[in-house]
Amino acid sequence: MSSRRSRQPAAPPRITDDQIIELVSKLRQLLPEIRHRRSDKVSASKVLQETCNYVRSLHREVDDLSERLSQLLATIDADSPEAAIIRSLIM
Secondary structure, eight states, X not given: OOOOOOOOOOOOOOOOHHHHHHHHHHHHHHOHHHHTSOGGXXXXXXXXXXXXXXXXXXXXXXXXXXXXXXXXXXXXXXXXHHHHHHHHHHO
16 A cells, blocks of 8 residues: 655745844835835834836836827838937836
């Protein structure tokens, strides 16, 4: 008889409180909205909310830029050096 163990997927490593504190500290330094405030007065949940808002804002900016570059590319000669530059930015 062969003995088989049922393999359970390994649990993901737990995030420690120290790791969370370090992450929040680093985010406080990076976020423009929070960087100018006294960072010790901003809660971790506020830092995480601001991070999400900032990432969403960056996504919107990238989408807008992509759309503008696509529109510009549609108006110029496809074989021009400018078109090659725009295509390289979009890719």
